[in-house]
Amino acid sequence: MKAPALVTDALLRKSLAAVRSLGAKGIPVYAAESTRLTPAGFSKYCAGRLLSPHPVEQPADYAAWLLETAAKMPGLVLLPMDEASVGVTIAHRERLAVSASFLQPEAEPFRRAADKYETVLAARSLGMETPLTWLPGGEEELAAIASSEAFPLVIKPRHSSGSRGIRFVHNATELGTAYREAAAGGLPPMIQQYIPPGERLDAAMLLDAEGRVVASFVQREVRHYPADIGPSTVQESIAMPELAEQAAALLAKLGWRGVAEAEWMRDPRDGRLKLMEINPRYWNSLHLAIQSGVDFPYLHYRLALGERVTPITSYAIGQVTRNLLPGDLLRAISTGAWRGLDPPLFGKGGRPVEDDILSRRDPLAAAGFGLACARYALDARMWRKLFKR
Structure with a gap:
């Protein structure tokens, strides 16, 4: 009997990808969320749906629930999928380790990777390019930034996902008001x-308990919602080993273990790639990596059990996935761009495209998504979670 796995944050499409990956290999995998109406919970690969407290709003209750669940399921492998559930697992790692297996970083590397400013400092120490970044220590330093010629500027929370909490400012007056x-x-x-x-x-990237790179994968984001700054809705696998090498160096600098994703943007003004942030967790377009031959959840599961795995750094190039519901569809509605898209919004066009949720092999996952949308149509909190990067 294979060890059971618990995949958290079952509303998210990355959790569905993990459930499908593990369940297809005969692993009894359970999907947990603060609602029973989820894509992952309705997947045919899911052995059971578990109702949990909300890890952001009820972290103490969530920790107690995790400990109780692990105690009831001998040999359980924990795969926390999102930042809050990862954070709770790390905060209670010693007690959880009595009953469950998992592979996560220590508290300090996680704190630094989750802090966008700390990420910038670490990247700069390695000679990597980043956007010009400031953390003003008071009104005098804020005034110095306001007097610079660096506008427009972006005020960013040091802990956030996607484009949440970002404010754009174009002059000194806007900067002072928005920053305060x-x-x-x-x-x-x-x-x-x-x-x-x-x-x-x-x-x-996936690093083992000794900090060795076990898996790496690079993707290009093709479309987004919101169109300019939102999470990706279409992605393509690409070959760019130098980017994986930079990510490995940055994670090694932080003392990382487990899964993480580093993001770059090419500055159109000079054509250079600049590191934007680290996601200290699984990313929502996980399905593309699995489709391309880098099965992060299964490798992670095996490492958590203490197994040795052969590193995977090569994969199929040019694979494409999309998130039609709701991301790519909402992008088309918001921009009015329905035709001439590559890949097209509907249909496969000239190359194969797999959807993150819609699948003939696993159709009930889409039903779970539809039920969640109907049930929580007016719940802004749930909709925000659906759009996490």
């Missing part, structure tokens, strides 16, 4: 010079 509002009552945000939208590339 963003800094009120919380962790002071950072300020970055705005980079016009350009090519966006991601390097996904």
